[in-house]
Amino acid sequence: MKFGPIAIDEAEGAVLAHATTAGERRFRKAHRLNGEDVAALKAAGISEVVVAVLAPDDLGEDAAAEKIALSMSHRNVETKPAATGRVNLHAEAAGVFTVDAKMIDAINAIDPAITIATLAQHAPVEAGQMVATVKIIPFAVAASLVDAVARICAGGEICAVNAYRPVNVGVIQTTLPGLKPSVLDKTLRVTEARLARSGGRLKAERRTPHAVTLVAEAASALARDND
Numbered sequence: 001m002k003f004g005p006i007a008i009d010e011a012e013g014a015v016l017a018h019a020t021t022a023g024e025r026r027f028r029k030a031h032r033l034n035g036e037d038v039a040a041l042k043a044a045g046i047s048e049v050v051v052a053v054l055a056p057d058d059l060g061e062d063a064a065a066e067k068i069a070l071s072m073s074h075r076n077v078e079t080k081p082a083a084t085g086r087v088n089l090h091a092e093a094a095g096v097f098t099v100d101a102k103m104i105d106a107i108n109a110i111d112p113a114i115t116i117a118t119l120a121q122h123a124p125v126e127a128g129q130m131v132a133t134v135k136i137i138p139f140a141v142a143a144s145l146v147d148a149v150a151r152i153c154a155g156g157e158i159c160a161v162n163a164y165r166p167v168n169v170g171v172i173q174t175t176l177p178g179l180k181p182s183v184l185d186k187t188l189r190v191t192e193a194r195l196a197r198s199g200g201r202l203k204a205e206r207r208t209p210h211a212v213t214l215v216a217e218a219a220s221a222l223a224r225d226n227d
Helices: 035-043 061-071 101-108 143-153 181-197 212-223
Strands: 002-007 020-022 025-027 048-053 058-060 073-075 077-079 086-091 095-099 114-118 123-125 130-136 140-142 157-163 168-175 201-209
Touching: 020 035, 025 035, 058 061, 058 143, 061 086, 061 114, 061 130, 061 140, 061 143, 077 157, 101 114, 101 143, 114 143, 130 157, 140 143, 168 181, 168 212, 181 201, 201 212
Parallel strands: 073 157, 168 201
Antiparallel strands: 002 048, 020 025, 058 140, 077 086, 086 130, 095 123, 095 157, 114 130
């Protein structure tokens, strides 16, 4: 890829380095100029533009990011469309995110033009949350570099969202002299909300005096109908 100013007559097929206005038309940064675009720029009195000119073996930023993202093996992860050299990956379910850090490091070591970032290992995620992103830094990158990344990705699963498994839960709360029922009520509500975030359901509650035998009996009773 060559980068720099170029005569407008030679700009067809090049990628704009900056947003450019031609009369009422505005061309965004990274827009690939066609013949009609060049004519509009010339008509607006523009004789030179700063562009990136791709070599025959280059891939544009979106194509490169998309190829890398599609070469990645993952579970419960959705690949979004490429835009501005970036492909975002989102969780398809709530769960715990896992990632092969060695594979990510190997990819990021190939060339500064290509980078992948992810959430931390074992991060809890919600459905729809972004968990990783593939980014091509320049306007284009050599196809050989993208192929090198794809070969690493072929080595196995790079990331996953391990979906929460719905479970039925029973709660035992022990009572003590002077302990207000409202405290136990609040504890139950908080526990139920925490369980819901991971797909769990609070199915039953037992309140019993703080005694080993009574707690054991409550646990035995709840175990029959809960996980």
